[in-house]
Amino acid sequence: MRAVTFTAPGGPEVLGLDEVAVPTRVNAEFLIRVVAAGVNPIDAKTRAGRGAWPGVTSTPVVLGNDFSGIVVEAPYEAHPLQPGTEVYGMGMVPRTSGSYAEFLTVNALSVARKPPSLSHAEAAAVPLAALTAWGMVVETAKAHEGQRMLVHAGAGGVGHFAVQFASYFGAHVVATGSARNAAFLRELGAAEVVDYTAGPFEEAVGEVDAVIDLIGNVADETGSRSLRVIRPGGIYVNGPTGSFPTMAEEAEAAGVRATGYRVTPDAATLAIVTRLIESGDVRVYVDRVLPLDDVAEAHRLIESGHTRGKIVLTVAEG
Numbered sequence: 518m519r520a521v522t523f524t525a526p527g528g529p530e531v532l533g534l535d536e537v538a539v540p541t542r543v544n545a546e547f548l549i550r551v552v553a554a555g556v557n558p559i560d561a562k563t564r565a566g567r568g569a570w571p572g573v574t575s576t577p578v579v580l581g582n583d584f585s586g587i588v589v590e591a592p593y594e595a596h597p598l599q600p601g602t603e604v605y606g607m608g609m610v611p612r613t614s615g616s617y618a619e620f621l622t623v624n625a626l627s628v629a630r631k632p633p634s635l636s637h638a639e640a641a642a643v644p645l646a647a648l649t650a651w652g653m654v655v656e657t658a659k660a661h662e663g664q665r666m667l668v669h670a671g672a673g674g675v676g677h678f679a680v681q682f683a684s685y686f687g688a689h690v691v692a693t694g695s696a697r698n699a700a701f702l703r704e705l706g707a708a709e710v711v712d713y714t715a716g717p718f719e720e721a722v723g724e725v726d727a728v729i730d731l732i733g734n735v736a737d738e739t740g741s742r743s744l745r746v747i748r749p750g751g752i753y754v755n756g757p758t759g760s761f762p763t764m765a766e767e768a769e770a771a772g773v774r775a776t777g778y779r780v781t782p783d784a785a786t787l788a789i790v791t792r793l794i795e796s797g798d799v800r801v802y803v804d805r806v807l808p809l810d811d812v813a814e815a816h817r818l819i820e821s822g823h824t825r826g827k828i829v830l831t832v833a834e835g
Contacts (some may be wrong), residue, residue: 520618522577526566553641555583581616585640627782642827650678662687733760802826
């Protein structure tokens with residue numbers, strides 16, 4: 518099968534199309550024909566030697582966690598998702614085979630029916646970003662009515678779901694973003710939009726109960742500055758791996774709770790997200806759809822930090 522592979526960490530140029538063996542399904546796994554694959558920051562970090570790279574035990578590596586495609590082999594004969602079923606979900610590279618390939622294998626607990634209203638390209642943009650946003654906003658920060666929640670990078674892949682989930686559960690959402698994304702963020706449900714280029718966000722935000730930080734201290738000490746706007750006893754939730762090494766100490770000194778968050782592939786939660794998409798309460802925004810052989814450009818775009826919504830690779834015809 519065709520797949521995007523790399524053998525050693527480096528820039529986007531290390532990624533190349535290759536012919537590799539189709540992965541073998543075992544036990545409670547699916548074999549899925551991939552139609553589209555989502556591109557996420559963790560893919561670029563792993564390619565660069567960070568992210569999930571420490572877990573790589575052999576090369577070449579096939580990246581890609583998000584997928585939308587069609588079941589080729591089901592775990593067993595009576596499984597509700599039989600061959601021919603359109604599905605979507607996410608794996609965890611390098612523990613599972615990657616979605617930048619024509620076929621992948623993935624645990625049955627990570628696979629859900631594709632939302633009928635979405636194309637494969639749109640569906641591939643959902644799993645990792647939506648499950649991360651759900652875990653941070655709903656499970657960890659407990660979004661609810663009367664709560665003021667600040668979401669950093671609200672127009673990005675995870676951010677645009679985080680704003681929608683927080684708004685859906687009744688929180689007063691304050692989102693940071695550029696001026697060009699202000700109208701987009703309000704459409705998603707942000708009650709207030711703060712242009713981070715116009716001045717220090719902490720001077721415009723006021724006190725909040727929770728912060729969903731999708732930036733950390735890798736840019737302008739966003740994590741440290743966020744702690745200053747959280748009420749005593751409030752919560753700070755950090756997403757990007759390794760982006761705020763001193764989080765625990767600084768949060769304790771500020772008198773707030775703080776935690777990182779790491780996404781879990783979970784078909785049950787993804788099924789809830791599917792219902793929200795089908796009801797029209799949550800929408801998916803795809804910034805760019807590129808063919809598989811333009812994967813290097815997709816990584817350059819994701820590393821720019823200025824995409825709106827998600828970037829997706831088309832792998833095959835649906």
